Amino acid sequence: MNKVVEVKDLVKKYPGFQLGPIDLEIPEGSIVGLIGPNGAGKTTLIKSMLNLVHRDAGMVRIMGMDLSKNEREIKDIVGYVGEHQYFYEDKRVSWLGNFVSSFYSNWNNDLFRELLEKYQIDPKKRARELSKGMRVKLSFAIAISHNPKVMLLDEPTSGLDPIVRREILEEMRNIAGDEKRSVLISSHITDDIDRIADYVIYLLDGKVALYSEKDSLLAEWKRIHYVDGELPDSLQNSLFDKTETAFGNSGITSKYSELKALLDPLLQEGRVKVENLGLDDILICLVGKCKK
Numbered sequence: 001m002n003k004v005v006e007v008k009d010l011v012k013k014y015p016g017f018q019l020g021p022i023d024l025e026i027p028e029g030s031i032v033g034l035i036g037p038n039g040a041g042k043t044t045l046i047k048s049m050l051n052l053v054h055r056d057a058g059m060v061r062i063m064g065m066d067l068s069k070n071e072r073e074i075k076d077i078v079g080y081v082g083e084h085q086y087f088y089e090d091k092r093v094s095w096l097g098n099f100v101s102s103f104y105s106n107w108n109n110d111l112f113r114e115l116l117e118k119y120q121i122d123p124k125k126r127a128r129e130l131s132k133g134m135r136v137k138l139s140f141a142i143a144i145s146h147n148p149k150v151m152l153l154d155e156p157t158s159g160l161d162p163i164v165r166r167e168i169l170e171e172m173r174n175i176a177g178d179e180k181r182s183v184l185i186s187s188h189i190t191d192d193i194d195r196i197a198d199y200v201i202y203l204l205d206g207k208v209a210l211y212s213e214k215d216s217l218l219a220e221w222k223r224i225h226y227v228d229g230e231l232p233d234s235l236q237n238s239l240f241d242k243t244e245t246a247f248g249n250s251g252i253t254s255k256y257s258e259l260k261a262l263l264d265p266l267l268q269e270g271r272v273k274v275e276n277l278g279l280d281d282i283l284i285c286l287v288g289k290c291k292k
């Protein structure tokens with residue numbers, strides 16, 4: 001599969017914090033969710049991928065172009081929505097659309113107008129008159145209207161109501177659905193990531209702790225509920241975050257496929273139960289908040 005985005009040995013240092021070295025690739029037509037605790041470096045990573053902050057080392061290639069040499073061309077094909085929206089506050093939405101259109105070679109004004117209507121943004125309103133959610137939606141409309149090949153989204157859905165959030169996520173699915181475009185989206189709303197992502201990156205303390213296909217990740221991480229004495233010791237010992245439950249005991253495995261053959265007969269007899277985990281549960285374990 002082609003790589004739309006390649007990041008190699010990327011390092012960004014701040015006093016008391018270092019992002020990287022980061023290596024990652026985003027395949028064509030995929031949505032990658034970026035998950036991590038506050039301060040893990042998600043914003044720094046996304047900004048470094050667009051030269052919005054200057055990296056100390058490493059390489060970023062987008063659609064085969066090197067960010068050090070082709071920054072302009074790259075910005076033309078990347079749609080970015082950041083945590084904060086900066087507009088000329090006294091200008092009207094229609095003016096802003098017109099203004100930004102001049103920076104992009106593939107600007108689609110019909111699409112921009114369609115999106116404003118869909119997101120119920122009055123083109124006559126001035127930026128300062130828009131609500132927080134409307135500002136995010138306007139940023140999306142702008143990012144999508146220049147037909148980007150890659151979308152880099154930094155916590156884009158946090159201020160949005162559930163209806164618009166769903167719409168925006170759907171839009172991202174459509175963008176990735178044409179197989180040629182890709183999305184990297186950071187969010188603390190792991191439900192959103194769960195809903196749309198094909199891959200998940202866990203970023204902890206500036207490093208990629210885990211990068212996996214989402215479905216296989218969720219297939220491997222399970223909580224096993226068992227009654228004492230029902231599980232072979234070796235299996236019990238391989239579990240972590242052991243907790244007493246109404247069923248008896250429980251513990252987490254991150255390698256369910258390796259235990260499945262042993263567990264299947266017990267499952268059939270109802271002596272063991274298997275519970276699915278969410279992306280949040282996995283994050284909590286990865287940051288070391290699970291019992292060993």
Ligand SMILES: Nc1ncnc2c1ncn2[C@@H]1O[C@H](COP(=O)(O)OP(=O)(O)OP(=O)(O)O)[C@@H](O)[C@H]1O
Pocket residue numbers: 014015016017036037038039040041042043044045
């Ligand atoms: N301009 C800056 N100057 C100094 N330190 C910075 C700067 N920007 C970010 N940092 C530091 O870099 C680290 C990572 O911050 P970053 O905003 O990338 O994390 P994040 O994962 O996006 O966090 P959050 O989930 O809270 O938005 C933090 O320790 C932060 O204090």
